[in-house]
Amino acid sequence: MLTALYVPANRPDRFAKAVAAGPDLVVFDLEDAVPVADKADARGWAVAWIAANAQGPVEIRVNALHSPWITDDLAAVSAVPSVRLRVPKVESAADIHAVLDKVPSARITALIESPLGVERAFEIATADRRVVSVALGEADLSSALGVDSTEGLAWSRGRLVSASRAAGLGAPMMSVYPRVDDLPGLRRTSLEGRQLGFVGRTAIHPRQLSTIVEAFTPSADDVEAAKALLDAVDKAGTADGGVLVLPDGRMVDPAMIGRAREVCDLIREIEARR
Secondary structure, eight states, X not given: OOEEEEEETTOGGGHHHHHHTOOSEEEEESSTTSOXXXXXXXXXXXXXXXXXXXXXXXXEEOOOTTSTTHHHHHHHHTTSTTOEEEEOSOOSHHHHHHHHHHOXXXXXXXXXXXXHHHHTHHHHHTSOTTEEEEEEOHHHHHHHHTOOSGGGGHHHHHHHHHHHHHTTOOSOXXXXXXXXXXXXXXXXXXXXXXXHTXXXXXXXXXXXXXXXXXXXXXXXXXXXXXXXXHHHHHHHTOTTSSOEEOTTSOEEOHHHHHHHHHHHHHHHHHHHHO
């Protein structure tokens, strides 16, 4: 999964357009994008539309656990079979369990938006098998850390990638890039995230999707090298262990084989989207 697109749940006129834009996941937002006066209507519109129309993967970002709206949010989304929930401001495994107690069928993306949440990232990622991913909420986290640049978030980003991998959830997706018209900035920061181990990114506008896919697509050279490595390993019969020396003198160990497989799997996923 390379792309996720937020759509405000108080804008039902945009629901079908968000799906048609072609992201891998559409996130119906009940939280930050929705004014207080629209919370109840937005909740009803999102749940009704998903029940009647959703064909591909969708997710609902509920309000924070300690907000006045969370009880009604969880009651409403519990009617959606196998609903995916994006839960903001998660700080502990107990927060995960509190949601699952109300919606046992849910699969959860845990949004980590505070220093305490970052410190407990692995605890959150392993809280329950129904946690399917973790992600950073970088606006709130930046404010809490007192940083104004992406460089100030590098440690937290790396910590999240490590926690996600250690929990067996794979590579996480990056947080949104808020400047919709700055596609060069989106590409640059996406490439920075790729170097840290992220795969894919959430978007707040359809025009950001193609840039995200481009930034996280392995280069032709990387794909060729990965395929050549796997071909050599297959011919040598060392896929399950041992060290192989390639014709160019490179030594290949099991860790390199795993990375090559990830690159090939990712390019197959990207090509299947086209």
